[in-house]
Amino acid sequence: MQPNDVNLYLVGFMGTGKTSVSRIVAARLSHRWLDSDHEIERLHGKPVADIFAAEGEAAFRGMEREFIEHGHPSERTVVACGGGLVVQPGMLAALQKRGVVVCLHATVETILRRTAHSRARPLLNVEDPEKRVRELYAVREPIYRNAGSVILTDNRPQLEVVQHVLRVYRRDSLDYVRANGVVGAADGGTALPPR
Numbered sequence: 001m002q003p004n005d006v007n008l009y010l011v012g013f014m015g016t017g018k019t020s021v022s023r024i025v026a027a028r029l030s031h032r033w034l035d036s037d038h039e040i041e042r043l044h045g046k047p048v049a050d051i052f053a054a055e056g057e058a059a060f061r062g063m064e065r066e067f068i069e070h071g072h073p074s075e076r077t078v079v080a081c082g083g084g085l086v087v088q089p090g091m092l093a094a095l096q097k098r099g100v101v102v103c104l105h106a107t108v109e110t111i112l113r114r115t116a117h118s119r120a121r122p123l124l125n126v127e128d129p130e131k132r133v134r135e136l137y138a139v140r141e142p143i144y145r146n147a148g149s150v151i152l153t154d155n156r157p158q159l160e161v162v163q164h165v166l167r168v169y170r171r172d173s174l175d176y177v178r179a180n181g182v183v184g185a186a187d188g189g190t191a192l193p194p195r
Contacts, residue, residue: 003173004029005075007099010165012144013137014083015114016104017153017161024162025169026078035080036067043071048082061088068094086147087140100172101148102165108137110154148172 008025010018019035026033037048040063044051051060064085072079086092086101095101106114112133144150149168153161 001075001177003170003177006169006173006176007073007075008078008165008169008173009081009095009099009101010079010104011081011086011095011101011147012083012104013106013111013140015111016106017158018080018083018104020158021104021153021161021165022078022080024158025165028162028166029076029078029169032073032077033080034072034077036064036085037080037082039067039071040064043067057084061085064088065091065094068098074098083140087143092143092147096148100169100176102168102172103144103147103150104153104161104165105144105150106153108134111137 008022008029008031010022010025012018022035023033025031040051040060041047044063046054048060051063061084064082065088068081068085068091081095086095086103092101112130115129115133149172151161151164151168
C-alpha cells in the first residue's frame with residue numbers, strides 16, 4: 001500500500017461541509033467516494049429519518065458501526081461520516097485503524113445558519129432545533145477536537161477547505177503507512193519501518 005491508497009474519513013458535526021468537501025477531495029485523489037448515511041439508506045432501503053423513527057438511534061448507530069467495520073473498501077476510498085458516527089465508543093479507533101481521519105469544524109453559529117432549513121436531519125426534528133444543536137455541540141465538540149487533524153470551515157471558500165484537506169491527507173497518509181509498516185508491493189516498494 002502506498003500513501004495515496006490509504007482511506008480518508010471526514011468527521012465532524014452536521015453542517016461542517018463533510019459531504020460536499022469529501023466528494024471533491026475524492027475526485028481530486030481519484031478515489032471512490034462514499035457517504036456513510038447514504039450507504040446506510042441504500043443498504044436498508046429507507047431514509048435515515050425513517051430508520052430513526054422506526055428503529056431508534058441505537059439501531060442506526062449499530063448500522064454505522066457495521067458500515068465502518070465491514071461495509072466499504074479498505075483502500076482508495078473517501079468517506080463522509082455522519083455527524084454522530086465518531087462519537088460512539090470505539091469508533092474513532094476503528095476509523096484510525098482503517099485510514100486517515102480529518103475533522104471539519106465550525107462554530108455553533110455557523111452550523112445553526114447552515115442547518116436552519118434542513119428537514120433531512122432526524123436529530124433536528126424537535127420543537128427547538130437551536131437548543132438541540134447547542135446541546136449536541138457541547139457534548140460532541142471535545143470528541144471532534146481529538147478525532148484527528150481539525151480544519152476550520154467558518155467563512156472559508158469550499159475549495160480552500162478542499163486544498164487544506166488534501167495537504168493534511170498527503171501528510172497523514174504517509175505517517176499512516178509508516179506507522180503500520182505497510183508494504184507497497186505494487187511498484188516493488190518495501191515495508192517502511194514503523195516509527
